[in-house]
Amino acid sequence: MKNLVEKTPLPGDVVVADRLLYKHYGIYIGNMRVVHFSGGAGGEINTSDAKIIETSLADFLEGSALYVEESDEAGAFPPDVVVKRALSMVGRLKGDYNLIFNNCEHFTHWCKFGIKKSNQVNGVLKAVAGVAAIALGLFLSKSNNKGLK
Numbered sequence: 001m002k003n004l005v006e007k008t009p010l011p012g013d014v015v016v017a018d019r020l021l022y023k024h025y026g027i028y029i030g031n032m033r034v035v036h037f038s039g040g041a042g043g044e045i046n047t048s049d050a051k052i053i054e055t056s057l058a059d060f061l062e063g064s065a066l067y068v069e070e071s072d073e074a075g076a077f078p079p080d081v082v083v084k085r086a087l088s089m090v091g092r093l094k095g096d097y098n099l100i101f102n103n104c105e106h107f108t109h110w111c112k113f114g115i116k117k118s119n120q121v122n123g124v125l126k127a128v129a130g131v132a133a134i135a136l137g138l139f140l141s142k143s144n145n146k147g148l149k
Contacts, residue, residue: 004067012079014071014108015057017064025069025108026060027086034060035086035111037097037104050097052089052107069108076112085111 009015009028017024026036035054057066077085089107096102105118 003070005070006065007068009066009068010079012077012082012112014069014112015060016067016069017061018067019062019064023067023105024060024064025104027082027108027111028057028068029054029083029086032057035090036060037093037102037107049094051094052086052092054087054090071112073113075114077114082111 004016004018004023011028011030013028015026015028015034017026024036024038026034028034033054034057035052037050038053038055076082086108089111093102093107102116103118106116109115109117
């Protein structure tokens with residue numbers, strides 16, 4: 001279970017900028033600096049230019065509120081290792097951004113736990129699957145009812 005809380009981040013923390021329609025994730029490395037997967041200002045989902053970059057916290061936030069992700073998930077690396085992992089990727093993955101399989105949340109989870117994962121994407125996929133299941137159920141129900149008349 002993950003919680004987003006408003007607090008001052010510490011090096012190695014996953015920081016989150018709430019962009020209303022989605023959340024943008026990064027690793028706080030200290031000194032008001034963040035490493036994140038981005039296409040530049042306002043371009044987190046610009047796939048051709050996106051890469052891992054280091055920016056100021058203010059540039060990362062772009063006026064959004066700052067949240068720190070708190071997780072009870074086991075297996076997190078120590079904060080100094082998280083920072084080293086994030087910094088080791090700066091300038092890399094250019095053009096490898098993928099909204100479903102390789103986004104900013106996948107990157108931060110890899111830095112923190114060594115596994116790429118996005119709860120944000122998983123939630124959307126579960127919702128879509130639920131809607132599809134309901135639609136299929138309604139379709140099958142109508143098809144079966146037609147056969148009974």
